[in-house]
Amino acid sequence: MNSSTFVDQDGRPVTAVTAEEMRAIDRVAVEKIGLDLPRMMEHAGRGLADAVLRDGLTGQSDLPVTVLAGNGGNGGGGLACARHLANRSLPVEVVLDRARTEVDGVTAEQLRILEAMEVPIKSVDSGADLDIDTALEGVVVDALIGYGLTGAPRGAAAELIEAANDKPGTVVSLDVPSGVNATTGEASGAAIAPDLTATLALPKTGLAAVGGDLLLFDLSIPPAVYDRLDIDGGRPFGDKFEIPVSRA
């Protein structure tokens, strides 16, 4: 995998990064620049909402958009997206892959905002109030797992991935389809087959092996971060905040 795996609309190469490189980019952004996770997550959530709203995806029916969320940075971006959609009067509901009490950190902060907004939040763990099949009939936003995947998806995350794939509706994944290894593109178990992936900062190398459309969203990471790591990040966004990207 190299920088010519992806190109922008004008055929210019867009650098791809592995999960390890992206983790290093995040670390330098936080530790050396002070660009903290909540700030980046807000960009992720807004970009994802924008991806869901484009192409009139949500105009297809009155069914709620279901945001599937895990407990990491990916889930937190999905929850921020849910806020933006709800603010546009779209019916939105959140399905967590764990009990509410098991969500922590910045992701729990995002969840508390949604609770205050009275956005419906269900949890696979709460059993009785969730029928997975009927919950996934509208557009599905996949924010269960991103580049933090370890091994094949387990438990409720695996169940939700399979249920989402069984539905005919549109699935939009945040950063990487859940269950797909961000570096290799391999899926060693259940993996989302997305219609669209909204990936962040730079495409992940593994996305070369994934189907569906690709949009790249800016997280506002300064070029100095890439310079410090000797990664040729380029300036893929030009004067935009998001660009379509294709597999070369």
Ligand SMILES: NC(=O)C1=CN([C@@H]2O[C@H](COP(=O)(O)OP(=O)(O)OC[C@H]3O[C@@H](n4cnc5c(N)ncnc54)[C@H](O)[C@@H]3O)[C@@H](O)[C@H]2O)[C@H](O)CC1
């Ligand atoms: N600067 C950035 O790139 C930003 C990225 N964002 C998003 O954050 C994720 C990476 O976040 P991280 O917390 O490191 O990990 P994930 O959310 O991808 O995954 C952790 C999550 O997944 C669960 N999990 C992991 N493996 C499994 C498994 N085999 N089965 C079941 N569940 C699994 C784990 O329990 C956690 O719940 C990146 O992809 C971006 O989407 C930020 O939003 C903004 C900054």
Ligand SMILES: [K+]
């Ligand atoms: K995901």
